[in-house]
Amino acid sequence: MSSETSGTVETSGVAEAPGGKSDRLTHIDSTGDARMVDVTAKPVSARQARATGFVEVSPKVVELLRGEGMPKGDALSVARIAGIMGAKKTPDLVPLCHPIAISGVKVALEVEDSGVAIAATVKTADRTGVEMEALTAVAVAGLTVIDMVKAVDPAAVLTRVQVEAKSGGVSGDWSREG
Numbered sequence: 547m548s549s550e551t552s553g554t555v556e557t558s559g560v561a562e563a564p565g566g567k568s569d570r571l572t573h574i575d576s577t578g579d580a581r582m583v584d585v586t587a588k589p590v591s592a593r594q595a596r597a598t599g600f601v602e603v604s605p606k607v608v609e610l611l612r613g614e615g616m617p618k619g620d621a622l623s624v625a626r627i628a629g630i631m632g633a634k635k636t637p638d639l640v641p642l643c644h645p646i647a648i649s650g651v652k653v654a655l656e657v658e659d660s661g662v663a664i665a666a667t668v669k670t671a672d673r674t675g676v677e678m679e680a681l682t683a684v685a686v687a688g689l690t691v692i693d694m695v696k697a698v699d700p701a702a703v704l705t706r707v708q709v710e711a712k713s714g715g716v717s718g719d720w721s722r723e724g
Contacts, residue, residue, distance in 0.1 A: 585644065585673040592669070593670050593675045594676065595711070595713075596711045596712075597710060598708060599704060599706055599707035599708070601661045602660060604699040607702065608661070621695060622662070625690040626655060628689075628690035629684065629686050630653055630683065632682045632685065632686025633653075633676075635682070643678045644674050646673075648669070648676065648679060649671060650668070651667070653683050654666075666680045666681075666683035667680065675715055680709065685704065688704035688707065689704060710722050
């Protein structure tokens with residue numbers, strides 16, 4: 547039961563402004579207790595989110611990734627599969643995240659001069675978005691890269707995990723570029 551008033555959309559007691567912004571923390575109720583957002587009244591729609599991250603590694607790791615590979619095997623393939631699995635397990639890892647029917651996950655890893663760039667795109671047709679699933683895919687893929695390279699570079703670090711864009715739903719499209 548949605549109603550529009552003064553540029554905000556009220557859905558199941560959650561005020562959400564256009565563009566996905568809320569005027570309050572939606573997972574906290576009026577008494578300050580954590581809660582799972584009730585999405586019952588939201589319409590099912592096609593939704594997509596894209597997230598990125600970066601694993602900073604040593605020049606030796608970059609050389610190995612571009613050459614014959616790491617001592618533990620094909621690090622990028624393992625990380626890609628781990629990222630897909632991470633997206634599927636998001637509601638098991640993030641306590642208030644809704645379990646949703648994921649219809650597609652793509653995880654891409656690219657070796658750059660200072661590390662591995664990771665991008666994940668997750669799709670669904672459901673009542674809530676897939677931003678958390680995309681972020682989890684990137685984080686798990688990044689952690690897997692670190693696990694695969696730690697024998698060579700124990701200082702590897704996962705950085706800049708962030709949502710780049712989302713589309714669909716009541717709040718519409720959003721992208722980091724504006």
